[in-house]
Amino acid sequence: MQRCIVIGLGNFGYTTALTLYQAGIDVIAVDSQKDIVSYYKDELGVTICCDASNKEQLESLQINNFDAAVVAIGQNMTASILITMHLQDLKIKRLITRAISTDHAKILEKIGVDEIIYPEQDTAIKTxxxxxxxxxxxxxxxxxxxxxxxxxxxxxxxxxxxxxxxxxxxxxxxxxxxxxxxxxxxxxxxxxxxxxxxxxxxxxxxxxxxxxxxxxxxxxxxxxxxxxx
Amino acid sequence: MQRCIVIGLGNFGYTTALTLYQAGIDVIAVDSQKDIVSYYKDELGVTICCDASNKEQLESLQINNFDAAVVAIGQNMTASILITMHLQDLKIKRLITRAISTDHAKILEKIGVDEIIYPEQDTAIKTxxxxxxxxxxxxxxxxxxxxxxxxxxxxxxxxxxxxxxxxxxxxxxxxxxxxxxxxxxxxxxxxxxxxxxxxxxxxxxxxxxxxxxxxxxxxxxxxxxxxxx
Ligand SMILES: Nc1ncnc2c1ncn2[C@@H]1O[C@H](COP(=O)(O)OP(=O)(O)OP(=O)(O)O)[C@@H](O)[C@H]1O
Ligand SMILES: Nc1ncnc2c1ncn2[C@@H]1O[C@H](COP(=O)(O)OP(=O)(O)OP(=O)(O)O)[C@@H](O)[C@H]1O
Structure with a gap:
């Protein structure tokens, strides 16, 4: 995999983007908050400020050029689901979406997300x-x-x-x-x-x-x- | 391990308590919010409503009878650190504390926590x-x-x-x-x-x-x- 887009730079999204970037992957790190985007811009390679739930804005990023996308948004379930669906419509090759609750995970499953990550639950079971x-x-x-x-x-x-x-x-x-x-x-x-x-x-x-x-x-x-x- | 106390019933804490309880471990699940405690009381065995950062309240739970404690509090770093220190003072046998940021993890390390879990970061690296x-x-x-x-x-x-x-x-x-x-x-x-x-x-x-x-x-x-x- 060479190019990856990470949407949402909370703890999970930021660490995913950073790990990929430090390993030499071309990362596009996206967040809708200006101060977050400028805070990370020297650390993550390419950072973009945009509302990913806006389909035109997302489309302008040329999604079919990416090998994978990670939707790392936590709190805003609506945004997470909308962005996930936009990426599917834009024919993203590989999609990982993060869930913040079992209901959220169920919805993602129903809309056809194959790779769902649920950090709090996965690490809790392991713990x-x-x-x-x-x-x-x-x-x-x-x-x-x-x-x-x-x-x-x-x-x-x-x-x-x-x-x-x-x-x-x-x-x-x-x-x-x-x-x-x-x-x-x-x-x-x-x-x-x-x-x-x-x-x-x-x-x-x-x-x-x-x-x-x-x-x-x-x-x-x-x-x-x-x-x- | 037979008896475990889990403090903080957000996603991480709740799933940790539930997994232990379903495996036959004696779990005491603690949260300071009444509605959360009553929401989970039929699912988790023993649930207690108390402010775990209050040392007397924590002491009354007879901490030295437990084999392990999990401090699962996310947002409130102060409470997480205070409760961790109380448990150390009360000579808990085994302690796992969850971190919500790298600074939080650093502090926990400095105060001597051997097992720190950082769900968002751990799963991000894996992802x-x-x-x-x-x-x-x-x-x-x-x-x-x-x-x-x-x-x-x-x-x-x-x-x-x-x-x-x-x-x-x-x-x-x-x-x-x-x-x-x-x-x-x-x-x-x-x-x-x-x-x-x-x-x-x-x-x-x-x-x-x-x-x-x-x-x-x-x-x-x-x-x-x-x-x-
Ligand atoms: N529509 C959107 N487009 C782009 N970024 C978004 C959108 N909605 C939310 N975000 C961003 O997603 C990021 C992560 O979301 P969230 O608020 O869930 O963080 P968090 O809960 O702290 O995450 P974590 O648990 O990983 O630490 C935020 O920085 C937020 O600005
Ligand atoms: N002093 C305290 N004593 C007992 N419980 C507490 C205390 N402070 C916070 N809590 C509880 O800890 C729980 C988890 O905290 P938090 O708000 O971080 O949840 P969360 O961020 O949703 O967690 P998660 O990321 O695991 O979903 C809350 O239900 C809260 O009531």
């Missing part, structure tokens, strides 16, 4: 799942059944090669990463503190799990819990 | 990365260097076993999933449409990649792009 897993230091939701979690390696794995442990066969999980840690040299601390010395992602069969390692495991949630001490 | 990967249908950010993406299997992989392809050796990536698809039987559509027939996560060495498959690949971003046609 709740992260809280519920014991011992894990990080958590990724792959699908309803599968997750990736990072856990302290069980004692029985210490000093064994991955090939010896045959984890896919025994636990129905896949180890996709190993983090080797040592204990931080601080005798005044009463809590163990670790330093991460090395992280191996996509490990080989001959890699060895050691004491204090964290292992990053992919598998069904119920299978992973069998690995947790 | 931008998803947009930038060509052909991919989904994307997870594992770390700054590594990602997981889902891409159409390259033609040269069709009808070969994973073991034959030796992808870790050749491409420095790991295939962690295969989605088998067939073409939807709809001759009136001019665009190909696929049905997902089967998804294998954590595949075996003998699993075969076929035409129209999507493969879920873990690896360094630059290595993954070598796999994309």
């Amino acid at each position: 709740a799942n992260k809280l519920m897993m014991k011992n894990i230091t990080d958590y990724l939701h792959i699908s309803d059944e599968y997750s990736i979690i990072e856990i302290p390696a069980p004692e029985e794995f210490f000093n064994k090669k991955l090939a010896e442990l045959a984890i896919p066969k025994t636990y129905n999980c896949q180890v996709i990463g190993i983090k080797y840690r040592s204990i931080a040299p601080d005798d005044q601390k009463d809590e163990k503190e670790f330093i991460i010395e090395q992280t191996i992602i996509a490990p080989n069969a001959n890699d060895i799990i050691r004491k204090n390692c964290l292992i990053i495991v992919l598998g069904k949630t119920e299978d992973i819990s069998r690995l947790q001490t | 931008a990365n998803k947009l930038m990967m060509k052909n991919i249908t989904d994307y997870l950010h594992i770390s700054d260097e590594y990602s997981i993406i889902e891409i159409p299997a390259p033609e040269e992989f069709f009808n070969k076993k994973l073991a034959e392809l030796a992808i870790p050796k050749t491409y420095n990536c790991q295939v962690i999933g295969i989605k088998y698809r067939s073409i939807a039987p709809d001759d009136q559509k001019d665009e190909k449409e696929f049905i997902i027939e089967q998804t294998i996560i954590a595949p075996n060495a003998n699993d075969i990649i076929r035409k129209n498959c999507l493969i879920i690949v873990l690896g360094k971003t630059e290595d993954i792009s070598r796999l994309q046609t």
Whole structure:
């Protein structure tokens, strides 16, 4: 993807535009508020002040030259829906619209938006799942059944090669990463503190799990819990 | 984790509390607005109306009985910071605070919050990365260097076993999933449409990649792009 238009420069829109711009994508960042547009103009490449819900103004930006559009407007549901429909009428190649409520998401689904992002809800589910897993230091939701979690390696794995442990066969999980840690040299601390010395992602069969390692495991949630001490 | 207090029932807080509650966790959902508390009282288990920035009111909830607290307040940065500090003084075991801006996140970091969630920024970075990967249908950010993406299997992989392809050796990536698809039987559509027939996560060495498959690949971003046609 080479050219992307981001409409609405609140937190979500601004960070999306900035990330794309810093990665070398041609970004057009649009907002209807003058002071917001001038505030970001040196940071985001091309910034344009216009009311994107006005179809002529949007059309003058030559929408069919863009590879993708992100409608990042939060509070104003009407504007978000109108702009989304204008972009569809102008035959935008790829469209991502941000939802600010489940009703908003339902409407966007009904009008045919394939990619809906709902920041507050998506991160809330991720946060709740992260809280519920014991011992894990990080958590990724792959699908309803599968997750990736990072856990302290069980004692029985210490000093064994991955090939010896045959984890896919025994636990129905896949180890996709190993983090080797040592204990931080601080005798005044009463809590163990670790330093991460090395992280191996996509490990080989001959890699060895050691004491204090964290292992990053992919598998069904119920299978992973069998690995947790 | 068994008992969790969620303070602030906006979109983020409400979805966090609901996800925990539906998973069987004892949730105390707190908000200072009466109508919000009564709106959610049948859905969230225990709901309490109180001003959490008032330390005595917070203390009366017996904070040391909780395993974790989530401060989900968005707009009111002062309340978010005050409540966070009260919870730290009351020795909460685990604390997650939501940030609404980079300055807010900086302050939370300085006052010692280990787990900061910034929904708008986190999903924006994920959205931008998803947009930038060509052909991919989904994307997870594992770390700054590594990602997981889902891409159409390259033609040269069709009808070969994973073991034959030796992808870790050749491409420095790991295939962690295969989605088998067939073409939807709809001759009136001019665009190909696929049905997902089967998804294998954590595949075996003998699993075969076929035409129209999507493969879920873990690896360094630059290595993954070598796999994309
Ligand atoms: N019709 C429109 N055309 C262009 N920009 C618009 C239009 N309507 C709203 N905006 C802009 O969208 C931006 C984001 O909207 P919103 O008020 O929802 O921000 P926010 O809720 O702070 O977003 P975030 O949650 O991402 O921080 C605002 O800066 C606003 O000026
Ligand atoms: N001191 C406080 N004690 C308890 N609840 C509070 C306090 N201050 C604010 N809240 C509540 O926090 C909730 C969420 O705050 P906020 O106004 O940021 O919602 P929001 O921006 O809509 O959140 P979201 O982005 O998650 O949708 C509100 O319902 C508000 O009543």
